[in-house]
Amino acid sequence: MSKTPQSFNKPGRPTLEDTDIAGVGAAVLTLTRELWILNDRVQVLEAVLAEKGIEVQQEIENYQPSEEMQARLNEQSQALVEKVLAAMQSD
Amino acid sequence: MAFEHLQLKQRGRAEIDFMLSTFLGSSTVRESAEQAVQSAIEELAGSIEALPENLDERNSQLESFLYNVRSFRVQQLLGEWYSRNHGAAAVRAFEEVQAKLQIELDQLSSGKTTLETFPDFQAPDYWRDVDFHRTEGGWDGHPYMGFVHGEIVHRKMVDSLFPGGIFKQRRQVAALAKQDHYDNILDMGCSTGHFTKALAETYPNASITGTDLSLKTLEHAQRVGNAHGYSWRLLQRAAEDTKLAHDCFDLVTSYILLHEMPASAIAAVFAESFRVLKPGGEILMSDVSRYTDLNKLEQWRADRGAMYGGEPHWRASASLDLSKIAKDAGFIKVNAGGVQGAKYPYVVQAIKPHEVGNR
Numbered sequence A: 001m002s003k004t005p006q007s008f009n010k011p012g013r014p015t016l017e018d019t020d021i022a023g024v025g026a027a028v029l030t031l032t033r034e035l036w037i038l039n040d041r042v043q044v045l046e047a048v049l050a051e052k053g054i055e056v057q058q059e060i061e062n063y064q065p066s067e068e069m070q071a072r073l074n075e076q077s078q079a080l081v082e083k084v085l086a087a088m089q090s091d
Numbered sequence B: 001m002a003f004e005h006l007q008l009k010q011r012g013r014a015e016i017d018f019m020l021s022t023f024l025g026s027s028t029v030r031e032s033a034e035q036a037v038q039s040a041i042e043e044l045a046g047s048i049e050a051l052p053e054n055l056d057e058r059n060s061q062l063e064s065f066l067y068n069v070r071s072f073r074v075q076q077l078l079g080e081w082y083s084r085n086h087g088a089a090a091v092r093a094f095e096e097v098q099a100k101l102q103i104e105l106d107q108l109s110s111g112k113t114t115l116e117t118f119p120d121f122q123a124p125d126y127w128r129d130v131d132f133h134r135t136e137g138g139w140d141g142h143p144y145m146g147f148v149h150g151e152i153v154h155r156k157m158v159d160s161l162f163p164g165g166i167f168k169q170r171r172q173v174a175a176l177a178k179q180d181h182y183d184n185i186l187d188m189g190c191s192t193g194h195f196t197k198a199l200a201e202t203y204p205n206a207s208i209t210g211t212d213l214s215l216k217t218l219e220h221a222q223r224v225g226n227a228h229g230y231s232w233r234l235l236q237r238a239a240e241d242t243k244l245a246h247d248c249f250d251l252v253t254s255y256i257l258l259h260e261m262p263a264s265a266i267a268a269v270f271a272e273s274f275r276v277l278k279p280g281g282e283i284l285m286s287d288v289s290r291y292t293d294l295n296k297l298e299q300w301r302a303d304r305g306a307m308y309g310g311e312p313h314w315r316a317s318a319s320l321d322l323s324k325i326a327k328d329a330g331f332i333k334v335n336a337g338g339v340q341g342a343k344y345p346y347v348v349q350a351i352k353p354h355e356v357g358n359r
């Protein structure tokens, strides 16, 4: 029996399997990490810009958060982790 | 200059912060996984004591229950991700600052602290090609692995997660030795020299020799020694076969070396310590909790940590009776146990008798 043109609509191509799930989890975490790094970077950028308003690239590279800012960053990155983990455990 | 206040660049700094956040931000998952562990014990055995004697059997029973629980699986994912990535994250953070540090790194390779290597040196099979801590290439896996491990992994990661801080603990352990002064100290498995430094601070008049198998960590120990103006003698030699003269040290130490060694090599380390000590000399060996001091649940946790954390020798090593090994090596006044009632660190102290007669 030849395939109908309609069967091309939903070809049911197999992709990931259960055994890939660990990789999916790792990818999600990697992505979360990258997102976090970016988030952190933007906040540093804003902080530096606010202070100077000029050439900020090097300053961002070498920026060392104050204790207060570090505490805020930690809190936010932990909250992000919590969110992603909650999503991972949802059905 | 020293590296205590190493400033990372934005990417490395944020990446390392994030690695810590995967632990600090996962308390909800860990709590519910912990509840699952409690239910597993209840269901499978009724009590911790009734869990199987055999560790592998205990683990497979618990796993057969726990892997049905999603929070446990997610916790495993987090643990696995941390294990696989923490070393590489530290390497990346280092490589961002390397150019800035290079002059200083080069300068600190010369000074009063010396490093000797030997053409006949061969690392033992139980160490070579092992990715300790799951870090690719193990202790020598990067040209600057000593810096990466000592200054980034330890200072920026382990120190935050380790109760009380690992640098402070090294000083506490160093201070346990019985005398106020030593002339000649041997620090076995000195690695990046941070316990060696604690010894140097505690016993400022002592001459200190350090040995390790890992050239990359020794190179960093040399930088640490030179950064603080110490005159350490560092040797790439196995702790169990230092090739040093008989009867020349009055204190032999090791700090978290033994759990990285198999049982036969550990017995050899005690024998070698005995050989190189002067009569009346002393050992101070600090390592991980003994399995006999842990209940079956704590053992299971420690054992899984080792199994998935790149610690191939931990189980056998932590199962040894170190005080018997010390006595068998000829030591007297053997004192072994946790410090101040804790199960960790586990410290063995003993004396080489003045009269070494028939044992």
Ligand SMILES: C[S@@+](CC[C@H](N)C(=O)[O-])C[C@H]1O[C@@H](n2cnc3c(N)ncnc32)[C@H](O)[C@@H]1O
Pocket: B127, B139, B170, B188, B189, B190, B191, B192, B193, B194, B195, B196, B211, B212, B213, B214, B217, B237, B238, B239, B240, B254, B255, B256, B257, B260, B261, B265
């Ligand atoms: C956890 S580190 C030691 C930490 C170090 N004392 C400190 O305070 O940072 C373990 C070290 O033991 C070394 N090692 C393992 N087996 C050894 C052996 N047989 N002889 C000498 N060193 C050994 C490893 O290369 C590694 O550097």
